[in-house]
Amino acid sequence: MTDSGGAPALCANCGNAVAGGYCSHCGEEVLDPRKLTLRYFLSHTVIHELLNVDGKIWRTLRLLLFRPGFLALEYVAGRRRPYVNPLRVLIVAIILYVLATQSGTGFTLRIGSVPLSLAPAPMSPQRSIEATLEQIDRFGVLKRMLEQRVGPAATAPDDVRDRFNATLNGFATPLSFTTVVLVALALYAGLFWRRPLLVEHMVFSMHYFSFVLLALLLPAFALKLRTPVLLTLATLNLVVIWQFVYLAMATRRFYFAAARRRFVAWLASAVVAVLVNLLNSAFLTAVQFAAGAFAIARL
Secondary structure (H helix, E strand, O other): OEOOOOOEEEOOOOOOEEOOOEOOOOOOEOOOHHHHOHHHHHHHHHHHHHHOOOOHHHHHHHHHHHOOOHHHHHHHOOOOOOOOOHHHHHHHHHHHHHHHHOOOOOOEEEEOOEEEEOOOOOOOOOOOHHHHHHHHOOOOHHHHHHHHHOOOHHHOOHHHHHHHHHHHHHHHHHHHOOHHHHHHHHHHHHHOOOOOOHHHHHHHHHHHHHHHHHHOHHHHHHHHOOOOHHHHHHHHHHHHHHHHHHHHHHHHHHHOOOOOOHHHHHHHHHHHHHHHHHHHHHHHHHHHHHHHHHHHHOO
16 A cells, blocks of 8 residues: 555554554554544444444453453453443443533432432532531531531522532542442452452452442433433332342352362352442442531531
């Protein structure tokens, strides 16, 4: 292949001469100006990926949702090209979740009188401080802090409310998603004898939390569509149960596949699922409380 002047075309990536549509050294596709148009991008790249049922996007999504732990096994086995990178999947899941819950939707699990957060809960900028504190602090500690600093939450002016919510979201939302790293470290600490490399646990954690965030879109959309309360609660309960079963199955497949005693393997997987869910909920609850305290201190 030559350029307009007759000289051999050079690879834009590695600089070697190219003969054909792809570089024989690095595999980079030869640059074609016609492929840089918006029309080509929409008609070929986007449409091809979305409509191709065997494409990376749908293949990854299908396996992520319905074959717990499989994508993590494929990744550590070195079979990565057929699937979307786990970090990309997590980033997309986070973006979709934040967009779906930006009005202040939160999901909690109550253990006795203590509510624990199931997932990061962005607060609506227009939400009252009183309502926010009720969600993130059931013991009244933050309420007393606020009263000492600016007075009762019910009488807080709009500018105080806006600054409080902005600071809270700016601190809590990004930090909440670091639970992916926390869980990976916890799995590494407890199961390094099964998987000795930290990156293996990180990939498993990224896939699991991608699933969690995507699954929670169902009750989030149910709330947005104003479905009956009982139906919304039923959807949320099913998703919570689904998440637990999913994690137990993923743990069984990824960590205990070679175990000889099936009952012991399933029991260990269930225990791991319980502990991971409790750790995640406790961390998110603590982050939201700390973010509330930080937001009050900044007023």
